[in-house]
Amino acid sequence: MTQRTLRTLALLSALSSLPVLAGAQTERKTVSGSAIAVYDIAGKVTVEAGSGSDVVVELTRGGRDGAKLGVEVGDVRGRNTLRVVYPSDDIVYPALGWGSNTSFSMDRDGTWGGDHKWYQGRRVRVRGSGSGLEAWADLRILVPAGKKVEVDLGVGTLDATNVKGELRFDVASARVTTRGTSGNLSISAGSGGASVHDASGGDVAVETGSGGIEFEQIAGTTCKLETGSGGVTGSRIACDDLSIDVGSGSVKVADAKAANVKVDAGSGGIALGLLTAPHALTVDAGSGGVTVTLPSNTGADVEIETGSGGIESDFPLTVDKFERHHVRGRIGDGAGRIKIESGSGSVRLRKA
Numbered sequence: 001m002t003q004r005t006l007r008t009l010a011l012l013s014a015l016s017s018l019p020v021l022a023g024a025q026t027e028r029k030t031v032s033g034s035a036i037a038v039y040d041i042a043g044k045v046t047v048e049a050g051s052g053s054d055v056v057v058e059l060t061r062g063g064r065d066g067a068k069l070g071v072e073v074g075d076v077r078g079r080n081t082l083r084v085v086y087p088s089d090d091i092v093y094p095a096l097g098w099g100s101n102t103s104f105s106m107d108r109d110g111t112w113g114g115d116h117k118w119y120q121g122r123r124v125r126v127r128g129s130g131s132g133l134e135a136w137a138d139l140r141i142l143v144p145a146g147k148k149v150e151v152d153l154g155v156g157t158l159d160a161t162n163v164k165g166e167l168r169f170d171v172a173s174a175r176v177t178t179r180g181t182s183g184n185l186s187i188s189a190g191s192g193g194a195s196v197h198d199a200s201g202g203d204v205a206v207e208t209g210s211g212g213i214e215f216e217q218i219a220g221t222t223c224k225l226e227t228g229s230g231g232v233t234g235s236r237i238a239c240d241d242l243s244i245d246v247g248s249g250s251v252k253v254a255d256a257k258a259a260n261v262k263v264d265a266g267s268g269g270i271a272l273g274l275l276t277a278p279h280a281l282t283v284d285a286g287s288g289g290v291t292v293t294l295p296s297n298t299g300a301d302v303e304i305e306t307g308s309g310g311i312e313s314d315f316p317l318t319v320d321k322f323e324r325h326h327v328r329g330r331i332g333d334g335a336g337r338i339k340i341e342s343g344s345g346s347v348r349l350r351k352a
Contacts, residue, residue: 029073031055033080035148039111040084042093042126042136045153047160047167050142055149057082058142063092063135076109079150083110088133089124095136096128096155102173104154104190113152113170113188126155126173166202175211185220193230204239212249223258231268250288269345273352281338289345292338295352299332302349303339309346 031038032054038045043062050056061069070085096102103125106112125132136156143149145164153171160167162180169176169187176187176194184202187194193211196204200219208227215225215234223239225232231249235256242258244251250268259279263270269288274281277298283290289309304311306325313331321328331349340347 025060027059027071029057029059029071029082031057031073031080031082034146035079035150037076037079037081037111037150037152038083038139038141039081039113039152040137040139040156041086041124041154042091042096043084043153043156044095044138045141045151045156045158046139047141047143047149047151047158047163049162049164050144052144055144055147056142058140059084060138061135062138063094063133065133065135066137068133069135069137072110076111081111084137084139085110086124086133086135089122090132091124091126091136092128092130092132092134093126093136093155094128094134096126096173098129100128102126102155102191104172111152113150124154164201196234275352277336278338279336281336281340283340285342285345287344288342289347290340290342291348291350292340293350293352297332298336299330299334300336300338301328301330301334303328304347304349305341306345306347307343309342309344311347313349314351315349 036055038057059071068087072083072085103123106122106124143163143165148166150168151158153174155173158169158171158174158176160178160181164182166184167181171192172190173192175192176189178185178199179197181199182201185199185204187206189208189211191210194206194208194213196206196215196218198217202220203222204218204220205224206213208230210229212230213225213227213232215237217236219238221239222241223237224243226245229248232244232246233252235254238257241260244263246265246268248267251263251265251270254273256274257276261278261281263272264284266286267288270283270285270290273293277295283292304327311327315331317329317331319329
């Protein structure tokens with residue numbers, strides 16, 4: 001037997017061991033109502049602008065057990081829902097990666113996430129390899145303008161593009177990416193991180209347990225970015241109220257506009273660049289240096305305190321109190337208020 005024949009047989013053997021896509025044809029489901037929710041334990045989910053009056057969900061099953069998945073459409077606690085029903089609590093999703101696993105709780109009715117936090121009845125485990133129900137559902141969700149849509153996903157990826165409406169995404173372990181959304185946007189991720197690009201027209205709230213938050217060009221009323229670990233990085237954000245909270249990781253934000261700004265980092269440095277003078281700015285760093293860049297016309301009462309590290313200012317200060325690690329005074333007309341604290345690390349006020 002030739003080497004070429006052996007290689008051919010090996011390739012055929014490998015191909016025969018790949019998962020068979022059961023029922024791989026795309027199914028279309030219509031979900032009516034002004035507010036809807038979609039639930040899927042595993043898969044790739046895309047949310048796009050749609051037409052007409054109803055939300056349309058295109059569903060493609062995957063995995064050797066994909067045909068065993070059910071699809072239910074109906075009212076749950078006052079909202080019309082589409083739920084992909086998995087007839088097992090032990091699920092295999094190869095895209096998660098060999099040896100990887102995650103688990104989360106869901107209610108008896110097959111829902112979780114959002115405001116409904118008191119789950120009971122099922123504990124679902126998803127693994128990248130091993131035995132179990134090998135099945136997933138990839139979804140394409142078409143959303144007409146003005147709808148209120150919540151998507152709850154266990155593992156996989158979730159991408160939203162050019163949707164005009166109120167969006168709420170709740171994932172257990174998945175990367176969430178949005179582009180060109182208009183309206184209130186809320187993202188909650190247990191792990192996986194989030195990227196927000198070109199969001200406008202409402203409040204923006206992004207929360208991750210682990211995984212960084214990246215953004216570019218956000219314009220909203222109230223903007224809240226919070227991560228347990230992973231850091232926050234981005235530019236061009238304009239909000240009336242801006243809040244950034246990082247448990248572990250750095251904050252690097254440039255070209256920001258906000259009347260009220262609050263930045264809190266448990267560990268990791270903070271670099272914040274503001275294009276407009278804030279009415280109130282509060283910065284608290286447990287460890288790591290702080291650099292804040294402000295426009296030259298900034299006026300504020302200023303208080304800066306460090307546990308260790310120096311204090312520098314490009315702005316002339318009218319000093320009320322001066323100590324090695326504590327300065328209180330005024331820059332310009334004193335119209336605003338700036339308070340900066342650092343447990344360890346220097347604090348620098350830079351003039352743009």
